[in-house]
Amino acid sequence: MHARRPTIDDVARHSGVGRTTVSRVLNDGPNVRPEVRDRVWASVRSLNYSVNPQARSLASGSSGLIALVFASDLEAQPNSFYTSALELGALRECLVQGRHLLTHHVPQDSPDRKRQVLDLIRAQRCQGLVLTPPFSDDPELVTAAAAQCAVALISPAPATRGLADGVGVDDEAGGYDVARHLLALGHRDFAYITGLESHLSAARRLEGVRRAVSSHGLDPAAVRVLAGDFTFRSGVEHTRRLLGEATPPTAILCANDDTAAGALSVAHGLHLSVPADLSITGFDDTPMSEIVWPPLTTVHQPLKDMAGLAVNALARRLTGDGDGPRFETVPHKVIVRESSGPPGAG
Amino acid sequence: MHARRPTIDDVARHSGVGRTTVSRVLNDGPNVRPEVRDRVWASVRSLNYSVNPQARSLASGSSGLIALVFASDLEAQPNSFYTSALELGALRECLVQGRHLLTHHVPQDSPDRKRQVLDLIRAQRCQGLVLTPPFSDDPELVTAAAAQCAVALISPAPATRGLADGVGVDDEAGGYDVARHLLALGHRDFAYITGLESHLSAARRLEGVRRAVSSHGLDPAAVRVLAGDFTFRSGVEHTRRLLGEATPPTAILCANDDTAAGALSVAHGLHLSVPADLSITGFDDTPMSEIVWPPLTTVHQPLKDMAGLAVNALARRLTGDGDGPRFETVPHKVIVRESSGPPGAG
DNA sequence: ATGAAAGCGCTAACAG
DNA sequence: CTGTTAGCGCTTTCAT
Secondary structure (H helix, E strand, O other), rough: OOOOOOHHHHHHHHOOHHHHHHHHHHHOOOOOOOHHHHHHHHHHHHHHHOOOOOHHHHHOOOOEEEEEEEEEEOOOOOOOHHHHHHHHHHHHHHHHOOOOEEEEEEEOOOHHHHHHHHHHHHHHOOOOEHHHEHHHHOHHHHHEEEEEEEEEEOOOOOOHHHEEEEOOOOOHHHHHHHHHHHHHHHHOOEEEOOOOOOOOHHHHHHHHHHHHHHHHHOOHHHEEEEEEOOOOOHHHHHHHHOOOOOOOOOOEEEEHHHHHHHHHHHHOOOOOOOOOEEEEEOEEEOOHHHHHOOOOOOEEHHHHHHHHHHHHHHHHHHHHOOOOOOOEEEEEEEEOOOOOOOOEEE | OOOOOOHHHHHHHOOOOOOHHHHHOOEEEEEEEOOHHHHHHHHHHHHHHOHHHHHHHHHHHHOOOOEEEEOOOOOOOOOOOHHHHHHHHHHHHHHHHOOOOEEEEEOOOOOOOHHHHHHHHHHHHEEEEEEEOOHHHHHHHHHHHHHHOOOEOOOOHHOOOOOEEEEEHHHHHHHHHHHHHHHOOOOOOOEEEEOOOHHHHHHHHHHHHHHHHOOOOOOHHOEEOOOOOHHHHHHHHHHHHHHHHOOOOEEEEEOHHHHHHHHHHHHHHHHOOOOOOOOEOOOOOHHHHHOOOOOOOEEEOOOOEEEEEEHHHHHHHHHOOOOOOOOEEOEEEEEEOOOOOOOOOO
């Protein structure tokens, strides 16, 4: 397909220095005269040289690889916006850090998911792992992974926060805040469609909702809770059921935007007007919340930043920052759009 | 973090054979007695050995890397569903082929996008490249890339089909088919919101629409054409303008689902009912088309399969299949949902 | 059918 | 500041 690529020795010869010096220049090492440095870079450009990453990894014993692991199925495209946002954020930070990103999708429910993750580290020689929910909630998995390489967690449960670095919003507060928003609008009768129960971060959102309800002097047990799974479909099914009841809730809070979109869809099908007849809220503030009609009131989560911070934490760790595991809370924000309003306006 | 990993020599010693034999077993090579083969595999398992991919690449001179290149910005998440589908399809086939996928996002409008793509090949030692639109339409880029490594194109324009392998639906026929669907419903007055003009595959959809209109005895020049860019936003803006005209069209065809979602959103904002007052169609059949209300009539494109076939073509090429460039047409299908119906029903 | 030897291109001590 | 010397773990001739 093409001629032999120039090697580091070609550059050394071309610029009249030793191979080690070229290596130093390439790696921004110390102890090289500026003059020589320039000469070497000139040779690099003129020969159109670029280091062979495989050779570098082998020699340095460091692959530079970071894996981003999602719990999903290769067949499905669950929460495309959610995963894309994380991936983009991770990719960008990897670029900055001079590392490479491997994206991996591991079946949610696979019994040997732990094995699959560990195999990924082993087989690819990954040096860092970004674990997303619900993997980031699993102390056993996190412990096993952390024994093999650096680990950073997206939205980890409190139980795993001591085991590895982590980034996330205060999910409980996020739930509390949306619920307060609805209470302020006058709502008193709520339903909450949860995410998969294994995703603890989403479960904490419900706790926040309950706290808000309590703080308003209402009975938190009166919040109807339905077990969803983050999908559009689960939003559809549960909302259909809820709206078939004798006294449907006036507001449905959903564990994420996809679920809320499903709820919205059912409301339309029944010719209800949102928010006059029913308020609906999501979580995440993915682009989906602006795409549906009416645009969703939701809780913003800075997903790209979170992934970037996770990669950054890994990079720090890999270059020898020896602190204990640190959890970084990033700010969330209730974004009020048109899917929420005062109840009974219809 | 952990002890030294076992190397091929450890396995050789453990199973009492030479290093070369182990390598043969690992690579399914010939000339190994079944008995020995079994013994080696047993050692591999018992030592929990796995090959070091970096060392293998270096020694064999083959990285096993395939890059999937998107024209987009790291900041934006354009067509998340579209890119996710392609990525998932490519990932799955890479798994089958024992190769690794590198996903790359190159700024659309970057003047040195060609350089960026070529640098990717050079710097990462990629052996194969999957190019998506509009990169797959650019003969200069494709030619330059094909000189460096194997290339496969997603939805290439006719002009690039002779330069590398390609996969895609018949876009012209897709446009024709949706338009026929609307004509059959009784529509006579159309608007078409295009994608970026550099994406030739989307432009061919418009040609198909025009052909359908002509074949119905209507003037194809009467189709109002608006220059969009595949985004939700462009759907919003153009639809707002269209519906402000004295005689708005009865049907708006969009270059993709995102744009159609934007059109839908405007219709809702104006309290028009879809499809009674206005029919709207998309293209791609991403999950978005089922998420919006009403669900979109659209043209299905088997994106995951397309990406898989592209990777497969690369793999064949890399293992020495010396045919000329082959373009594979995959089937499209009009999916009729509720965003299209007879005009004037409102 | 198997093994010995020679690198792949690079980084990393260690000498100067 | 700079070069010399060893490998990193694997595949690949080439003998046997």
